[in-house]
Amino acid sequence: MLDLHGLTKTYKTGDRAVNDVSLSVPKGQIVGLIGPSGAGKSSLIRCINRLVEPTAGRITLAGTELTGLGPRALRRQRRRIGMIFQEYALVERLTVMENVLSGRLGYVSFWQSFTRRFPPADIARAYALLDRVGLLDHADKRADALSGGQRQRVGIARALAQDPELLLVDEPTASLDPKTSRQIMRLLTEICAERDLPAIVNIHDVALARQFLPRIVGLRAGQVVFDGTPADLTDTALTRIYGDEDWDAMRRAEAEDEAETREALAARDAMVLA
């Protein structure tokens, strides 16, 4: 269970990116965080593992308060939080397996990590994770030889190798085509359910959030202005989050965009097969 209480971040510039956010995410629940650009989604996610230092408020993960920990204790607690990034953040010249094992670096000694000698149990677990994300046959490939969707699967396996108690996911599908995006969202939701993991997913694609995430939190100017199910996310609720828009026109434009992407991908596949 993750608990945020009165979480606030004011940057030195005076920007209050996160403003008194209180939120609980129970085990096994995956929450989508939506909101306009600049609403504070990234700042909120980064406050939770203290990549961004909160100005006020409390963060508690399974009973341990993360705010106020010193550097050593914070390092230990960060192992409990798996991060998955938009740009994957893989080490390109390392193999898929080495990238997944790098999720264990917080657990092995300096010497073991320096020589990259991981315990056999870690290696066995990394193979099992690669199998789970559908990349077992790619274990020895270099990360830079993979497609975007495959890279994100490595990012997911690496986060899971940490044996996390919470997943923080920052725009996981922003660099992916619609079909691959759906596959990645499906994988994330299945994994949270299987492992009883709480997760927060920063996601700009409202249609995708609606399709896959049972709970959606809307941020506007650093504050929670919506917290509900996809069915609760009516046009009125969307207006509260994003301001006035013609939602029908936006849905039509989104459908057109998706159809265009599908056509472009079909044309590309046809060229590859020809």
Ligand SMILES: Nc1ncnc2c1ncn2[C@@H]1O[C@H](COP(=O)(O)OP(=O)(O)OP(=O)(O)O)[C@@H](O)[C@H]1O
């Ligand atoms: N390092 C920083 N220093 C000062 N202000 C910042 C910093 N990072 C973010 N901000 C400001 O905080 C506010 C929230 O930004 P943040 O990136 O968290 O929003 P976001 O919802 O993730 O936006 P986007 O969807 O565009 O990524 C913005 O006004 C931004 O300019």
